[in-house]
Amino acid sequence: MKVLRGAWLVAAVGFMLLPIYTMLVVASAPDDTDLRGLVFNGFHLLDNLALLFGxxxxxxxxxxxxxxxxxxxxxxxxxxxxxxxxxxxxxxxxxxxxxxxxxxxxxxxxxxxxxxxxxxxxxxxxxxxxxxxxxxxxxxxxxxxxxxxxxxxxxxxxxxxxxxxxxxxxxxxxxxxxxxxxxxxxxxxxxxxxxxxxxxxxxxxxxxxxxxxxxxxxxxxxxxxxxxxxxxxxxxxxxxxxxxxxxxxxxxxxxxxxxxxxxxxx
The missing domain is CATH 1.10.3720.10 (MetI-like)
Structure with missing residues (x-):
């Protein structure tokens, strides 16, 4: 029972964090050519932030x-x-x-x-x-x-x-x-x-x-x-x-x- 309860909590937390993860993936994309949203295509978040604050x-x-x-x-x-x-x-x-x-x-x-x-x-x-x-x-x-x-x-x-x-x-x-x-x-x-x-x-x-x-x-x-x-x-x-x-x-x-x-x- 405790295992099932723990698995349910982990799944619920993961489901709630999925939009934030997708946001991080898209914000780290080098351009708009690849926005799959679930797989990182290189971590370019700092470059994008530098361009943004520039x-x-x-x-x-x-x-x-x-x-x-x-x-x-x-x-x-x-x-x-x-x-x-x-x-x-x-x-x-x-x-x-x-x-x-x-x-x-x-x-x-x-x-x-x-x-x-x-x-x-x-x-x-x-x-x-x-x-x-x-x-x-x-x-x-x-x-x-x-x-x-x-x-x-x-x-x-x-x-x-x-x-x-x-x-x-x-x-x-x-x-x-x-x-x-x-x-x-x-x-x-x-x-x-x-x-x-x-x-x-x-x-x-x-x-x-x-x-x-x-x-x-x-x-x-x-x-x-x-x-x-x-x-x-x-x-x-x-x-x-x-x-x-x-x-x-x-x-x-x-x-x-x-x-x-x-x-x-x-």
Whole structure:
């Protein structure tokens, strides 16, 4: 039974890794003449990457994506952490109604908000700017909901003891709540980073200047400039998968704790 279970797990893992292996094979091809996808025809991945980064636009796309994703995800963590903690642990008029309104916005598809948000960004003069791409996503209803649900598990006795000792609300939030909320905040950062990393629509609408294009827009333009160059396009796609993979592996422990709401216990 254990042998069969192990064989099944190996087969399942191999099946899931097959697309990644095929991507590596195609990205290592010398040209587009042989793209069998299962057998290496020489390992030319480094040559393809050198050719890819030799194009001045691709490193620019990588830089723009990192700025956009790190900035947007970082802002979402800051503002969602403050809003979620306040809705969970502070008493103020309309708290329940405000939280219900926030949760209600989760039912709206993002496509409904594209035109109103674009008009606001246009009136602010933020077309072709990083703030035009970043500010609309600097706080999310999902982030507020996630942090609020997690913050409900913080013992009120701990916060009360800090208040008795003379700590202010901001100090309590920064020194006590934020460390306890770390799994939820890391989870939120990863989810928002990955969503923004693959976001094509909003940068395509707001950024008309190629110098501001992130990777999704840049890759679409890359195909139009170089034609159907599968080995270079696949090498570019392989590069785009590296930062999310590194983040997921390095922060996996916090991510799992955040998803299971297991980071704060009484």
């Amino acid at each position: 194009d001045g636009n691709f490193p620019l796309y990588v830089r723009n994506s990192l700025i956009l994703c790190l900035g947007t995800a970082g802002l979402d963590v800051v503002f969602s952490a403050a809003a979620g903690y306040a809705m969970a642990q502070l008493s103020f008029p309309g708290r329940r109604a405000l939280f219900a309104l926030v949760v209600g916005t989760l039912a709206l598809t993002p496509m409904v908000l594209v035109i109103p948000v674009f008009l606001i960004v246009k009136e602010l003069g933020w077309i072709d700017t990083f703030q035009g791409m970043m500010v609309p996503g600097m706080i999310s209803a999902f982030g507020v909901f996630l942090v609020r649900q997690f913050a409900l598990g913080i013992p009120k006795e701990l916060l009360l003891a800090a208040r008795v000792d003379g700590a202010g609300e901001f100090l309590i939030f920064a020194r006590i709540a934020v460390p306890l909320l770390k799994p939820a905040l890391v989870t939120l950062f990863l989810v928002h980073f990955l969503a923004q990393w693959d976001n094509l629509l909003w940068p395509l609408i707001v950024a008309n200047d190629p110098a501001l294009w992130p990777l999704p827009v840049g890759l679409a333009n890359f195909q139009s400039e170089h034609g159907l160059s599968y080995h270079l396009t696949t090498a570019a796609a392989l590069v785009t998968a590296v930062p999310p993979f590194i983040l997921m592996v390095s922060l996996q422990r916090y991510y799992v704790a955040g998803l299971t709401f297991g980071g704060v216990k009484r």
